[in-house]
Amino acid sequence: MKYRPFGKLDWQASALGFGCMRLPTLGDDSGAIDETLAVPMLHRAIDAGVNYIDTAWAYHREQSEVFVGKALSGGYRERVHLATKLPSWLITTRADMDRFLDTQLERLQTDHLDFYLLHTLNARFWQNYKDLNVFDWAERKMAEGKFRYLGFSFHDTYEVFEDILNGYDNWTFCQIQYNYMDINYQAGQKGLHAAADKGLAVIVMEPLRGGRLAKNPPPPAVAQVFARSNRDWTPANWALQWVWNQPEVSLLLSGMSTMEQVEQNLVSADNSNPGSLTREDLAVIDQARQARESLAPVPCTHCEYCLPCPSGVAIPSVFEIYNTALMYDERQRGQNAYKNDIPDENKADCCVECGTCETLCPQHIEIIAWLKKSHAYLTQTGE
Numbered sequence: 140m141k142y143r144p145f146g147k148l149d150w151q152a153s154a155l156g157f158g159c160m161r162l163p164t165l166g167d168d169s170g171a172i173d174e175t176l177a178v179p180m181l182h183r184a185i186d187a188g189v190n191y192i193d194t195a196w197a198y199h200r201e202q203s204e205v206f207v208g209k210a211l212s213g214g215y216r217e218r219v220h221l222a223t224k225l226p227s228w229l230i231t232t233r234a235d236m237d238r239f240l241d242t243q244l245e246r247l248q249t250d251h252l253d254f255y256l257l258h259t260l261n262a263r264f265w266q267n268y269k270d271l272n273v274f275d276w277a278e279r280k281m282a283e284g285k286f287r288y289l290g291f292s293f294h295d296t297y298e299v300f301e302d303i304l305n306g307y308d309n310w311t312f313c314q315i316q317y318n319y320m321d322i323n324y325q326a327g328q329k330g331l332h333a334a335a336d337k338g339l340a341v342i343v344m345e346p347l348r349g350g351r352l353a354k355n356p357p358p359p360a361v362a363q364v365f366a367r368s369n370r371d372w373t374p375a376n377w378a379l380q381w382v383w384n385q386p387e388v389s390l391l392l393s394g395m396s397t398m399e400q401v402e403q404n405l406v407s408a409d410n411s412n413p414g415s416l417t418r419e420d421l422a423v424i425d426q427a428r429q430a431r432e433s434l435a436p437v438p439c440t441h442c443e444y445c446l447p448c449p450s451g452v453a454i455p456s457v458f459e460i461y462n463t464a465l466m467y468d469e470r471q472r473g474q475n476a477y478k479n480d481i482p483d484e485n486k487a488d489c490c491v492e493c494g495t496c497e498t499l500c501p502q503h504i505e506i507i508a509w510l511k512k513s514h515a516y517l518t519q520t521g522e
């Protein structure tokens with residue numbers, strides 16, 4: 140295993156951390172973790188040198204922490220740094236914070252956590268935590284020995300990220316979504332550098348974009364790019380090595396769901412080194428990114444000039460779901476996102492073809508026509 144500096148701490152983190160959000164399950168019930176598979180996977184990773192385990196209140200319908208507690212008993216707890224997260228969306232009082240933390244310690248069968256994160260910070264949760272003075276609470280809990288270091292995981296715009304970074308002086312670390320497709324998404328590369336410059340350890344989550352970048356074979360346009368390189372790497376290894384190549388990254392978390400993935404990612408981690416990718420390798424990744432982006436048909440950049448739509452259509456969000464579904468060949472997932480994430484009054488079929496949006500779009504996108512195509516693709520079966 141390779142180890143890397145962890146911000147300002149006098150401790151080195153394993154390049155690969157184990158994310159306990161995508162463990163194998165018995166059937167489709169995410170709450171039914173298949174312990175006969177998952178325990179050996181976690182133990183194998185730790186035996187091979189993984190020393191950072193990430194879980195959260197909500198993962199696997201609240202069963203991940205319980206599982207981790209069991210799996211780490213019998214000597215494994217002492218060999219790792221354990222992280223879990225305060226479920227930000229459930230916090231309305233400081234008493235809530237006490238209650239969740241105490242229950243988490245119980246579920247995890249430990250008297251302390253090494254790392255505690257404010258989970259999935261966005262502008263709204265951040266404001267709520269500031270109103271509740273979470274820092275004062277956290278400092279008390281750290282003084283009591285309930286957890287050692289405070290950090291946050293993040294899902295919002297770069298501007299919000301910067302605000303959070305500068306809003307508290309004692310962050311030890313942060314966790315951001317980052318992979319070769321998400322350089323300019325959420326915190327992105329700018330956020331990675333800003334956090335590292337302030338001395339925070341940066342943990343990368345979703346390095347494979349939740350598995351999408353690991354599909355093997357990848358779409359033909361991407362497969363051709365990888366085939367032209369002189370490396371015999373899997374799509375997963377390309378994506379992971381790209382993250383590890385960056386010295387600002389302390390570790391990456393992978394949510395491994397099979398033993399085979401654990402074994403492969405352990406080998407990848409062993410072969411990782413900051414700055415080890417060649418110029419040719421980086422060009423391959425750039426081309427793979429472009430090849431994937433070329434599969435997205437609507438050239439929407441999310442500038443939102445088209446908003447507000449007089450009929451309420453969430454134009455950029457509809458296009459994002461449509462583009463993503465086509466880019467990763469995931470129609471069903473796109474249909475679920477469209478159904479669940481876009482309220483009916485904001486769906487594309489609310490368009491009355493007034494054309495206001497088309498006069499405002501700097502990309503000159505034929506929005507009306509694309510909205511019709513998006514709605515059909517995201518609601519109908521077949522072509």
Ligand SMILES: NC(=O)c1ccc[n+]([C@@H]2O[C@H](COP(=O)([O-])OP(=O)(O)OC[C@H]3O[C@@H](n4cnc5c(N)ncnc54)[C@H](OP(=O)(O)O)[C@@H]3O)[C@@H](O)[C@H]2O)c1
Pocket residue numbers: 157158159160161193194224258259292293294314343344345346347348349350351353354375392393394395396399400401403404
């Ligand atoms: N806001 C937050 O705090 C937050 C949000 C997201 C994630 N996280 C944490 O970050 C961790 C990492 O994120 P992630 O799980 O999305 O990571 P990821 O590495 O992007 O995706 C994991 C998925 O990639 C696939 N995979 C992994 N290794 C592979 C390999 N060698 N070959 C082929 N496929 C492979 C598997 O998909 P299949 O199962 O489809 O095979 C696996 O479930 C999570 O587990 C969680 O602990 C935190």
